[in-house]
Amino acid sequence: MGKKYRIERDSLGEIKILEENLWGVTTERALKFFNISKEKFPREMIRAYGIIKKSCALANFKLNILGDYEKELIVKICNEIIKGKFDKEFPLNIWISGSGTQFNMNFNEVISNYASVLEGYPKGSKIPLHPNDHVNCSQSTNDTFPSAMSIAFYIKAKEELLPELLELQLILEKKAVEFFPIKKIGRTHMQDAVPMQLGEEFLNYSILIKENIFRIEKALEELLYLPIGGTAIGNGINAPKNFSDYVIKEIVGHTGYFFKESINKFAYQGSHDNFLNFSGTLKTLSNSVYKIANDIRLLSSGPRSGLNELVLPENEPGSSIMPGKINPTQCEILSMIALQVIGNDFVVTLGGSGGFLELNVYKPLIMRNTLESIELLKEGCKSFRKYLLKNIKPNLIYLEKNLRNSLMIGTYFVKHIGYDKVSKLILYAQRENISLEEANKKLKLIEEELFNSILREVLL
Known part of the structure; x- marks a missing residue:
């Protein structure tokens, strides 16, 4: 049995779309003309956009711009999107226009077409919800996309990365206490220096992570400011008075986080210094964990011909040719992740410099790299904590031998x-x-x- 298609139209002509798909003509065109990679928009961004579309509908209703019927439909569908029901209906890869327009329209079309299904109208009829006139009412991509980025970054860092960093800090602190009675030789310039406590070394690592937590928390405060209501260029044309205030109150109610209206929407749409600042704290964290991983890798070197002052857990065989070899794989993984995040930040910096006139057009790139950095650091630190730090041991024989020598x-x-x-x-x-x-x-x-x-x- 052949596949069924429907015809949808826009200002450029007709497009054939699989009947089963909820997306519309703009999304279908994007699938053809931006078929660059298989890396699709992440769930965090889909959820954040769902929160924004829902909040905008509620604000438009309170401002007497949308009727109760349209508002209820949009809110109902957005709630299902937020829960993940329609993730497959957002098929675009991240390499689309630098504003993210096609992703915004993908949202508008899915909500419009699913409303048609619910109310017994054909997909593409734009009845009872028009993707632009109703779903996108009082909005543009240029204010919704960066607002969604802020929400996605903030929630992921607050709920996933920071709790893991606290766990990492605490286990390093625990090891510092455990190892504090143990003397060892300190080293500078990779040469012997004065004696110290092994616990002092781990206390330093713990403090490094604690300081990074503080930096990230400070940078997150800047992400609470949203440019929603700035519409196309930041001056709010086509957004009603008090729209931003109403939308942000709804976002706060949904997320539980105290987002605020950005006073300078031009800056938050035309340049993204807030995102660069946040990404920079992830780079600094990467620098710290890179040092920690490499210090531990060096201190565990051997076991017979190296420093051999730390004994790492034996998690897996290390060589396909050398029997009995165990490698510091968790150190290697974390150090590779750190370098990737440092590279991500460099690209975010370049993207952030692309604020030509009233619009930065590197938004999807900044979004992709920043969310990846958060995810990599969260998972890398978790793995390092669980599979290395938890069962790391001091080699008392070598510690004393190296100290005496x-x-x-x-x-x-x-x-x-x-x-x-x-x-x-x-x-x-x-x-x-x-x-x-x-x-x-x-x-x-x-x-x-x-x-x-x-x-x-x-x-x-």
Whole structure:
């Protein structure tokens, strides 16, 4: 049995669409002319757009622009879209026009056509809801799309990324307490430095994550400001008075988050410094987790020929040719994710610079990279926490061995015999390949009893 098609029309002519599909002529054209990739618009953006369309309908009703019948239909359909019922009806890949127009029209058409189905009219009839006159009433892509981006970024970061970062911070803090009694040698320039507590290292990691949480939370505050009601260029033409206020009250009621009206809608539609600022905090977080992952990877190197001060969980075999090899795969995954997010931020920065006159036309690109960065960091940190940090152990034998063998513990003697004499002691031990204790016995630079007393203090 052959597939059934219907004919829909726009100002450019007729288009044939599969009868089963709820989208309309604009979406069908976009599927043909923007057939670039298989990467479709993410669920977060579909949900955010559903919230906006619903809120706009309620606002238009309160302002006596939409009737109760039209409002109820739009709200009913949007509620189902928000729940995910019609995800397959949003088939566009992310590489569409830089404003996101086709995605907005995809929404308008799906709502219009499903209303026709519910009320017994043929798809494409635009009865009882017209995609532009009713569903898109008092709106344009140029204010709805960036508003949806803000909502999507805010909710995903607030409900998914930040809780995971808190878990990461807490497990690092827990390990810091667990490891605090353990002495080790510190290192600078990849060379031995002065002794420290292993717990101090992990406390530093915990504080790094805590500081990143603070930065992200501050950047999220800026995402609460929405340009909805700015319509085409930010001056609000075709949006009724108080429209923004009514819409945002509905968005707050639906999400539970205190979104606000952007005072400068021109800036929030023509440039996206708020998104760049937020993406920048994800880049900074990536820089921090990159350091943490690489530090732990280095400290666990070996097991016989490296530092071998940390023992990582044995999750999976590491080599197809070398039996018994276990690799620091969680460190590798997190470091790759960090580099990807740093790259995403660079592209977001370039996209953010594309605010020509009254409209930035790199919105889908900024949206795609930012949502991917949030997702990657959330999942990467979760994996690192669950499969590495949870069961990481100190290698007490190597920690003590490396500490005892380090010549930099001689720094403790500086206040007793001075910098120059300690330098002589350390360089002699280095040249002769002997311990500081043996070197001091030969050079007799510090009394043996005092030397042993200081050494015990260092090692304990």
